[in-house]
Amino acid sequence: MSRIFATSIVARHSIAENSVEVVFDRPPGFEYRSGQYIQLGLRSLLHRDAKGPSRVLSVSTSPHDTATVAVAFRESDSGFKRTLRQLAPGSEVLIEGPHGFYTLPRELTRPLVLVAGGIGVVPYVSMLRYLTEWGIRIPVPMTLLYANGTIERAAYLDELRKTATRAPGFVLRHRIGLIDRNFLERNVHDPRGCAWHVSGPPAMVCHVRNLLFHLRVDEARICYEEFSGY
Ligand SMILES: Cc1cc2nc3c(=O)[nH]c(=O)nc-3n(C[C@H](O)[C@H](O)[C@H](O)COP(=O)(O)OP(=O)(O)OC[C@H]3O[C@@H](n4cnc5c(N)ncnc54)[C@H](O)[C@@H]3O)c2cc1C
Known part of the structure; x- marks a missing residue:
């Protein structure tokens, strides 16, 4: 409450x-x-x-x-x-x-793909800290696709890289520039079989939403968090 x-x-x-x-x-x-x-x-x-x-x-x-x-x-x-x-x-x-309701699904039953544009990574930092701080095993394969304009602006990158080396099941893919279809297809082998979270500035969220539409991912499997104000 x-x-x-x-x-x-x-x-x-x-x-x-x-x-x-x-x-x-x-x-x-x-x-x-x-x-x-x-x-x-x-x-x-x-x-x-x-x-x-x-x-x-x-x-x-x-x-x-x-x-x-x-x-x-x-x-x-x-x-x-x-x-x-x-x-x-x-x-x-x-x-x-x-x-807000942009939380981890209560039941993790399928691979989870987290997509972050810039500072949109913040909710995932909380989720990963939560899952890994007490050594909770990540129950499904989890991939974070994280994009920034420059490497210098990639918030929490060192922490996320460390998490990726310590937490079995968690994969980090960082990219400088826009998330595009090629980047999604290279890093997610069965997009339609995954649950998706997409977070960042509204234009980035809209762009990724279109990409997922073209990959024929069911809308019901996608959660969005738009950081309006950017
Ligand atoms: C669900 C949700 C979650 C969010 N989570 C986050 C989060 O974790 N982190 C985060 O950073 N944001 C988050 N946001 C966005 C956040 O609420 C703000 O809208 C955003 O941070 C921009 O705030 P601001 O004060 O920089 O800009 P605003 O006051 O909205 O101004 C917009 C732009 O105008 C410029 N500007 C404003 N006043 C002046 C001035 N006096 N002189 C010159 N330029 C000026 C600013 O530089 C800014 O670029 C979230 C939004 C939502 C809806």
């Missing part, structure tokens, strides 16, 4: 060029599933922002992590993000949530 929680900033670190993860104390009672998002609110803005003092952001931590909860985003000149970059550890923020 969605509620509003007051909490404070613990840390902030770079996860790629122009990309930041901000970590908060996990408020007691804040329960979520990997893949869900929150509305993050700032008490006051240091810079004007026409969209106001809050944004919708996916959670990057694992629900197993009882101490902290984190979000990650691309930096921009919006008043919200400029303020969030400047707030000192200890500053109070508001978390409203959790929201």
Whole structure:
């Protein structure tokens, strides 16, 4: 159930060029599933922002992590993000949530393909942390197809590469540039037999949706998360 929680900033670190993860104390009672998002609110803005003092952001931590909860985003000149970059550890923020249904299927019965454009990788980072932190065996083959404009902007790439070497059943395929049909066909041998998650900026999600349509993947097997605002 969605509620509003007051909490404070613990840390902030770079996860790629122009990309930041901000970590908060996990408020007691804040329960979520990997893949869900929150509305993050700032008490006051240091810079004007026409969209106001809050944004919708996916959670990057694992629900197993009882101490902290984190979000990650691309930096921009919006008043919200400029303020969030400047707030000192200890500053109070508001978390409203959790929201969304972009979670792992409760029953994993077929190979799962996760497709991420840029910062759209955040929900998958939470899912993979959740599955691997406690040594849970990934129950079905899982492939992450991850695309970025440049290698420098590939958030969490080192962590994902380490996960791929440690977690049997998990394969990472990273690409510089757009996800195209050739990339899908090279890395997914039976597209119609898989369950699909597609996450990223709306234009990227729309593009991959068209590719899957042409590969005749059943719409019922595809989940989408559009990071509107990009
Ligand atoms: C379900 C869902 C999950 C999401 N998860 C994430 C996530 O995990 N991470 C993430 O990063 N985003 C996520 N988003 C998108 C997020 O909510 C924001 O819309 C997005 O991060 C852009 O916010 P912004 O503050 O940078 O840009 P906006 O304020 O929306 O501005 C748009 C653009 O205008 C420019 N701009 C704005 N104000 C100024 C100014 N004063 N001067 C100059 N330029 C300006 C900014 O640089 C930006 O590029 C999610 C969205 C949804 C719907």
